[in-house]
Amino acid sequence: MSSVPSGYHGKILEVDLSSGRIDTVSLDPDLAADYLGGRGLGARIFYDRINPSCEPLGPENVLVVATSPLIGTNAPTAGRGHMVFKSPLTGSIGTSNCGGTWAAVFKSTGFDVLVLRGKASAPVMIDIKPDKVEVLPAGHLWGLDVHQTTEALSSANEPGLRPRILCIGPAGENKVRFAAVFNDKDRPYGRGGGGAVFGSKNLKAIRVSGQKKIQVQDKEKYQAGLDQAYYLLKQAPATKRLLRELGTSGLVELINLINMLPHRNFQDTWHREEDVEKVSGETLAKKLLERAAGCYLCPIGCQRHTRVGDKKGEGPEYETMVMIGPDCDIYDLEAITRANYACNELGVDTISFGGTLACAMELYESGILTSKDAEGIDFRFGNSLILEEVVRRVAYRQGIGDKLAEGSYRFASGFSRPEYSMTVKKQEIPAYEPRASFTQALGYMTCPSGACHLKGGYAVSLAFFGGAKEIPRFSLLQSPIGIRNMHNLGIIQDSLGVCRFTGFAFSTEPWARMVSGVTGLDFSTARLEETANRIAALERLFNLEAGLTSADDLLPERFSREPIVVAGEGKIISREDQEKMRRDYYLARGWDEEGKPTPSLLKSLRIKKRNP
Amino acid sequence: MSGLWRARFLHGELKNMKIKVRFLAYFRDLFGEREKEVRLPEGAHLRQLLEVLCDSPERRAQVFVEEKKLNPHAVIMKNGRPVQSSGGLDALLADGDVIAVFPYLGGG
Numbered sequence: 001m002s003s004v005p006s007g008y009h010g011k012i013l014e015v016d017l018s019s020g021r022i023d024t025v026s027l028d029p030d031l032a033a034d035y036l037g038g039r040g041l042g043a044r045i046f047y048d049r050i051n052p053s054c055e056p057l058g059p060e061n062v063l064v065v066a067t068s069p070l071i072g073t074n075a076p077t078a079g080r081g082h083m084v085f086k087s088p089l090t091g092s093i094g095t096s097n098c099g100g101t102w103a104a105v106f107k108s109t110g111f112d113v114l115v116l117r118g119k120a121s122a123p124v125m126i127d128i129k130p131d132k133v134e135v136l137p138a139g140h141l142w143g144l145d146v147h148q149t150t151e152a153l154s155s156a157n158e159p160g161l162r163p164r165i166l167c168i169g170p171a172g173e174n175k176v177r178f179a180a181v182f183n184d185k186d187r188p189y190g191r192g193g194g195g196a197v198f199g200s201k202n203l204k205a206i207r208v209s210g211q212k213k214i215q216v217q218d219k220e221k222y223q224a225g226l227d228q229a230y231y232l233l234k235q236a237p238a239t240k241r242l243l244r245e246l247g248t249s250g251l252v253e254l255i256n257l258i259n260m261l262p263h264r265n266f267q268d269t270w271h272r273e274e275d276v277e278k279v280s281g282e283t284l285a286k287k288l289l290e291r292a293a294g295c296y297l298c299p300i301g302c303q304r305h306t307r308v309g310d311k312k313g314e315g316p317e318y319e320t321m322v323m324i325g326p327d328c329d330i331y332d333l334e335a336i337t338r339a340n341y342a343c344n345e346l347g348v349d350t351i352s353f354g355g356t357l358a359c360a361m362e363l364y365e366s367g368i369l370t371s372k373d374a375e376g377i378d379f380r381f382g383n384s385l386i387l388e389e390v391v392r393r394v395a396y397r398q399g400i401g402d403k404l405a406e407g408s409y410r411f412a413s414g415f416s417r418p419e420y421s422m423t424v425k426k427q428e429i430p431a432y433e434p435r436a437s438f439t440q441a442l443g444y445m446t447c448p449s450g451a452c453h454l455k456g457g458y459a460v461s462l463a464f465f466g467g468a469k470e471i472p473r474f475s476l477l478q479s480p481i482g483i484r485n486m487h488n489l490g491i492i493q494d495s496l497g498v499c500r501f502t503g504f505a506f507s508t509e510p511w512a513r514m515v516s517g518v519t520g521l522d523f524s525t526a527r528l529e530e531t532a533n534r535i536a537a538l539e540r541l542f543n544l545e546a547g548l549t550s551a552d553d554l555l556p557e558r559f560s561r562e563p564i565v566v567a568g569e570g571k572i573i574s575r576e577d578q579e580k581m582r583r584d585y586y587l588a589r590g591w592d593e594e595g596k597p598t599p600s601l602l603k604s605l606r607i608k609k610r611n612p
Numbered sequence: 613m614s615g616l617w618r619a620r621f622l623h624g625e626l627k628n629m630k631i632k633v634r635f636l637a638y639f640r641d642l643f644g645e646r647e648k649e650v651r652l653p654e655g656a657h658l659r660q661l662l663e664v665l666c667d668s669p670e671r672r673a674q675v676f677v678e679e680k681k682l683n684p685h686a687v688i689m690k691n692g693r694p695v696q697s698s699g700g701l702d703a704l705l706a707d708g709d710v711i712a713v714f715p716y717l718g719g720g
Binding site for chain 2: 236237238241242245246250253254257258259282504566567568
């Protein structure tokens with residue numbers, strides 16, 4: 001193609017923080033057509049610039065934030081940005097998706113993609129306005145938390161425009177391996193340690209303001225997809241009302257009912273019902289919820305704006321609720337919510353924090369982490385009194401917090417007991433027990449960025465709540481193809497900059513209409529599927545070049561050795577079953593048995609490898 | 613309900629089964645309680661249980677579509693397993709079964 005399709009500005013903003021050099025580079029139209037936007041386009045631009053063996057916290061790491069052609073239209077939920085980097089937690093591709101409003105405003109500055117590299121010699125921030133980009137000193141912001149930083153930068157940098165802030169807290173500055181990057185104060189690019197990459201580059205914040213618009217090529221086609229999407233969102237109870245009424249924690253009781261709610265660092269899934277009720281979405285709505293809200297252009301509205309005593313904040317979401325709660329044997333709603341506030345303010349991913357704390361608690365109760373090592377903190381399971389203090393020590397890397405800030409895998413390995421870490425690729429497993437669903441297990445195993453419920457395929461919906469899409473949760477045969485399909489749906493949503501929760505109402509058809517209408521290109525659902533296959537293969541290529549192998553696509557030993565009870569039966573997921581499903585997943589993707597995309601596949605998907 | 617089955621029940625040939633039904637999320641408001649015990653003659657299927665429960669147009673509309681099919685937005689579990697993959701409305705019930713009724717929902 002000779003020119004960039006409609007829906008894109010056609011510009012990449014590249015900032016080298018070592019030299020302070022700022023460049024505007026044209027977006028290759030063929031890359032836009034082949035990799036769409038968000039996760040896909042971000043991965044390609046990242047792949048073309050990164051040395052895969054680089055140190056993730058060194059200046060060589062490259063961090064990309066990409067938008068999509070739908071961002072800037074009025075498509076529902078189309079305001080999500082996607083961040084790609086080499087993860088300091090996993091060593092794999094770090095790929096993190098986020099709502100809020102920052103990405104939509106970034107795109108309105110006239111750029112599609114932001115590329116960061118190098119390391120500033122002192123703390124800086126980047127200020128992006130439609131016609132001016134500056135790297136500014138940020139020594140006065142260093143040390144402020146996420147909320148303080150956001151407030152300090154929220155006065156207008158351009159008359160008449162309200163700026164949006166993307167920033168890190170102290171955890172990112174201190175390179176906590178699971179530090180997140182936040183926008184709108186409480187919306188994180190949560191997983192994989194993007195915040196630590198910001199901190200390693202001495203980058204505190206990025207402020208954006210703009211109002212540039214994009215063009216829609218075929219308005220009728222776009223409108224047809226838009227009408228279809230809104231109709232379907234109003235039909236499905238999840239998107240019509242449930243997520244607004246109960247938030248994602250509305251899942252807590254359901255997941256407990258199917259024996260999938262983790263307990264005590266994934267030792268079992270047994271909870272007293274009256275305890276589970278204390279941390280349910282219903283109880284949260286009754287006791288702490290002030291209002292529900294949505295991200296940019298979101299009609300679903302799952303955000304929880306809550307209050308505990310005189311303190312206000314956001315959350316907890318399902319994952320936070322369960323990982324800091326029941327997985328640590330804690331059912332104290334107010335304590336979990338306060339810990340969530342602390343994680344948001346100091347800039348920590350709540351899932352990895354909860355998983356790391358649960359690991360420390362098990363090591364403590366097993367006598368491996370001694371009272372002396374624990375520096376007087378009582379790490380017994382169920383002790384909700386320590387939550388905020390542990391968040392603080394992690395964020396500031398104080399004492400034992402310095403070791404916990406490395407994540408559970410490195411923490412447990414420090415005691416020569418890595419088997420106590422419930423991780424895949426060293427990233428903490430989120431709040432769905434894998435032994436209770438083989439599809440979920442395989443999703444965690446094969447997710448390119450380590451265990452993740454979203455990029456790992458969102459299998460819980462597939463296995464239980466999928467209606468016509470449902471597959472049995474213990475099917476070795478159907479799980480690999482089911483997970484490949486769910487991975488692909490997720491890749492398409494992430495590459496279009498739209499929310500996973502639209503998937504409760506519809507799959508890709510309305511998106512295909514809308515993105516075809518915007519770009520004027522023919523994006524059939526089959527072409528979207530092919531695009532997803534291309535992006536999955538590229539993410540895999542990076543991981544292989546970074547030194548990961550199929551051995552990294554397995555669950556911790558606990559899940560193949562210690563049974564849990566599901567619907568009255570003992571369940572494990574044996575190593576043999578894991579290996580079988582893993583191989584079938586690779587083959588279903590057109591990769592070889594070791595998980596390497598074959599040369600013929602790369603050719604048919606038009607994937608160019610980097611020059612050696 | 614088939615006429616023969618009903619006749620056998622009325623003549624005392626069939627025993628009563630106790631089925632526990634649990635409601636989650638908005639089904640709780642719809643049915644006005646968290647849990648309910650229903651007595652049905654042995655040989656009853658899920659369909660018969662739901663017919664007994666759905667005694668108003670509002671309740672029927674949330675559970676059934678086109679009168680006789682399960683609403684795809686309702687998930688029904690028998691003893692921890694979704695019935696959609698094991699007989700659906702024709703799943704046979706047994707004394708002591710626990711049925712859960714909840715919406716198609718996910719979260720993150």
